Amino acid sequence: MLQRLLKLYKNSNQKNTPLENFTTEVLVGILKKDRTLLDKFVNSILKISGSNFDIESQVYHLGKYIDIEIKNEATLIFIENKVNSPENDEQLKNYHKILDKHNDGHLILCTRYIEGSYNLTNFQQIRWLAVYDFLKENNENDSIINNFLNFMITNNLGSEIKFKSEDLIHLSSTKEILAKFNEYKIIFKKAFTKEISEKFNEPDVFKRILGYGDLIVQKEYINGLWVGAGLSFNEQPRLTTWIWIHKTTIDNEKIMALLRNEFGENTPSIKIHEKGLEIYTLLADDEQNIEGWYSINLKKIKNFIVKTNNELNWQE
Secondary structure, eight states, rough: OOOHHHHHHHHOOOOOOOHHHHHHHHHHHHHHHHHHHHHHHHHHOOOOOOOOOEEEEEEEETTEEEEEEEEEESSSEEEEEEESSOOOOOHHHHHHHHHHTTEEEEEEEESSSSOOOOTTEEEEEEHHHHHHHHHTTTTTSSSHHHHHHHHHHHHHHHHHOOOOOHOOOOOHHHHHHHHHHHHHHHHHHHHHHTTOOOOOOOOOHHHHHHHHHHHEEEEEESSSSEEEEEEEEESOOOOEEEEETTTTTTTHHHHHHHHHHHHTTOOSOOOOEEGGGGGSSSHHHHHHHHHHHHHHHHHHHHHHHHHHHHHHOOOO
């Protein structure tokens, strides 16, 4: 049910992180309707004492929208959720400054994996897997929670970890599969280096495959925008190039208007160009065709960067 609702949400919402926002709203809805469950979540998952907590989503504080705010008379908690978007150090620091003014403020970052380290007080990272385990353990056959648990598994936010004999058989082919993935990565890295920049971020292969169903390289600019290229295989393998806009980026709507004017009215911020991979194999000619596709479309993004530099300040 929730997966179908997400599809409708994506079709009607042009924001850059529909899965992230949708997941946040469902979680808040579940915890909001049961204060006992909410208190238990705060105490056992966030490791913060207290009771009689209230929860809201997208709360405005000093120019910033907080994904989740949990509070009672004594305590204020901000939760920043990340599903498909990269972590943003500056964003966390800004939230921390707001909480510093509170006697008992806590900042939580919820991600697929525990990554990086942050020198912040009253800060902790939790995994979506911990949220999944908590809801599963405390579910009394609630239909919404049941749907959400299935939704989390479908979107790689939860897991039923049970090894079967056929899983061990599939593991034997892992090396060959990863070698093939690497061949594609070499191709789009080469095109990205040529058309965009020699400096880029290359996220961990296993975390991208398991958590996001893709392989990418990406580059962050000072204006809060990201440019990337990669191979997505969530539904069917697709070549992708994209400009990603963080939800807190200043002039978000202005940037989207510029993107649509350049690339078309139906342009989502997360994928500027994509093409099904089923027409390609890694024969010599097709390797050139794939690299050519990446080069052509990354060049279009590069032209957009040059064209809008005065308006969007594309500094590295």
